[in-house]
Amino acid sequence: MATRTDAPTRREQILKEAARLFAERGFHGVGVDEIGAAVGISGPGLYRHFAGKDAMLAELLVGISGQLLTGAKRRLAEADGGSADAVLDSLIEGHIDFALDDRPLITLHDRELDRLRDSDRKLVRQLQRQYVELWVEILREVYPGLAEPAARSAVHSVFGLLNSTPHLGRPGSLPGRGATAELLHRMARGAFAAAGAE
Amino acid sequence: MATRTDAPTRREQILKEAARLFAERGFHGVGVDEIGAAVGISGPGLYRHFAGKDAMLAELLVGISGQLLTGAKRRLAEADGGSADAVLDSLIEGHIDFALDDRPLITLHDRELDRLRDSDRKLVRQLQRQYVELWVEILREVYPGLAEPAARSAVHSVFGLLNSTPHLGRPGSLPGRGATAELLHRMARGAFAAAGAE
DNA sequence: CCTTCAGGTTAACGACCGCTAACCTCCCTG
């Protein structure tokens, strides 16, 4: 896997700034002129790169869901033969990395889903569902006594815990990225353990 | 404290429906005509009860924050002399009740704060901060080894966990309200315990 | 019985916003 050193394309710039603005003020609260201004072009110039404002949101949300799912599948494959316990740790680590590195996207992920066209929304929901089911399976391997509905609820709740990073104050009031990641990881494991204890 | 048996006033009807609609489609995504239609009057009739759309959101958010803080203070006072451990349980219970009974409000609470006028936003932030600090104090009594920044992060993360109820599927797929509340409670305690273990 | 007022109504205004149209200007390529 080659690490990218190339400059980001215009499309990527736009998506990044759009994600930030959507997360800050909501999809309807941001105008196309603002998005354009954020990348140094103005207003309708965006339409050379995207079919419309909706298309930007759709690409963002589909991208997020896909990225999460792909990463989880990769970690699952890499740890093949390892203990379910280690796989769960790896899933948690991946989700935390994402939550800490792409906070605007995490915010969008569960906030603006309803603004999508039907087909896009179905796609995103399907990717999200696969991601959740993957966690549920691993979780029930680690805690075999856990019933499936409870496991699903537990997974959603831990997502809520891990996705709380946007509320943790601007980076700087945090005890440092490493310490925060470690704290979140411990808490997630603690929450799962408590859910698994019958 | 007299329990209310009177019919809800028009104002209260409006606030309730507005909360639901704002939570479903976002503040900017809902028109005043829709809010009016939801209570059986149409459009500008709302202005007999509120100064504007912003005023509804402000009253909702200030109300939520105040209600949470007031409830927490009451529980703290009632359990006076009791163990910090019991107080923490009581705080968790109160927050879960709120998250399960007023899911639209919980959603609004951390989604639309930025749409408020400066003065209202400051008020809400102040109420929220007091609520968090109250939890932080109790938490550090239960886990004396926990440093303050870590405790604050832990509290925010557990709020994320407890506030995940809107993602748990429509009531019906849940294992029942009591079981869900109990599961959330156990997970919150587990997460705190893991944060407190050095 | 007349007045008043709370709580509605519809019409309409002004601002904003997403998007299109029309045009311009490089840069690459045959």
Place this chain on the structure above:
DNA sequence: CAGGGAGGTTAGCGGTCGTTAACCTGAAGG
């Protein structure tokens, strides 16, 4: 060196939305 496409620009249209204005009505009170 022609020319064409990629990627901008500004002007402006059409629709939506929050808000106000002007008017109506039914019930309470002196």
